[in-house]
Amino acid sequence: MSLIPDAEIITIGDELLYGQVIDTNSAFMGQELGKLGIRVRQITSVSDRADEIVQALDAARTRARVVLITGGLGPTKDDLTKNILTEYFHTELVLNEASLRDVESIFARFNRPMMEVNRQQAFLPASCTPVRNVVGTAPGMWFEDQGVVFVSMPGVPFEMKRMMTDTVLPRLKRHFQTPPIEHIVVQTVGLGESFLAEKIATWEDALPANMKLAYLPYLGGVRLRLTGSSDGQPELRGRMEARMPELRALLGDYIFAEGEVPLEAAVGQLLLERGLTLGTAESCTGGYVAHKLTSVAGSSRYFLGSIVSYHNDIKVKELGVSTESLTAHGAVSEEVVRQMAEGARQRLGVDVAIATSGIAGPDGGSEEKPVGTFWLAYADEHQTVARKITFNRGRQLNIEYATTSVLNLLRQSLPQH
DSSP: OOOEEEEEEEEEHHHHTSSSSSHHHHHHHHHHHHHOOOEEEEEEEOOOOHHHHHHHHHHHHHHHHHHHSSOOOOSSSTOHHHHHHHHHOOOOOOOOOOHHHHHHHHHHHTTTOOOOOHHHHGGGEEEEEOOOOSSSSEEEEEEEEEEEEEEEEEEHHHHHHHHIIIIHHHHHHHTTHHHHHHEEEEEEEEHHHHHHHHHHHHHHSOOOOEEEEEEEEETEEEEEEEEEESSSSSSSSHHTTTTTTHHHHHGGGGEEEEEEEHHHHHHHHHHHHOOOOOOOOSSSTTTTTHHHHTTTTTTTTEEEEEEOSSHHHHHHHHHOOOOOHHHHOOSSSSSHHHHHHHHHHEEEHHHEEEEEEEESSSSSSSSOOOTTEEEEEEOOOSSSEEEEEEESHHHHHHHHHHHHHHHHHHHHHHOOO
């Protein structure tokens, strides 16, 4: 086959509809399919009801040639997917010896007895091609019916991801003979989507028909993804790279990385390159800045610690903030956040420090300092830099935005050498 297919994703489970479990599977599958040039046309979530699952399958096959299904493959009575697919494709369940060996090996690995319900998981529809599950007990299933590929996988994210990576994506690429697709990702921070689009409009308009730019905004920045599809000419990647210097020149310091690199990892790399250690003093963010920094593997090489000075007494005792500044200006002020950053650098014994103080909400604001008012600071041995930002989209988003902003302040303020 040669036509690039559309795909549809069906997630099964009452827990998804009740909000008890967040669907992260669809995002992963959409991203990975996009790398093959396969566009996800629709994502449908259905309950653990046979009639609703069948309706979703019938509808999906009218819109897409690839239907990916997750959920309902466990050993309990509410896991109906395998039986429904057996009836849907007019086949019967048969024991698959290879799948049984995989299930047995899982229990042997953990030195646990295998129950009959687990053995039943190795019974698969006769018309399917089993998809091996090397990290769980529920095999996947690949069906082909009237030109449509159906793939059923577990809803457990790490099982589904391994199955997609090892088997499903390579098989889809072979089955549909998808043409070469290339992606270049540029990470930006500090510039909103509309302003960024205006800044690079002429560059984007000059892109050839086989290159498309996607804007993928996140809190505080935008990921730019340039996707190139084969046009029969050689060196697709090289021709895409040739367009990047102009984009870099247009965006300058708004770019903090290229590739799938989060801001906290990019900042960590800068600290490593310059041989600097970092500490944080946090009030309104309550340790979230430290959490983001330490989510990066190897961060212990540059991040030494944090002082969460949520109460003013801790600002005074642990960071050396003056009571006079707190009385005269309040905790959410340039004077106090500067002292927090300088105090953290001294008390933690680090080369550079950053600090946050603000009003995350939903209450605590005033006419002078409304909810969403934040002061951020950076300090090293030569300078202390403070910045005020305002952002109010609810408490959690406010905290996340302040965290992104102070990490960006750190990135912009670090000494060059």
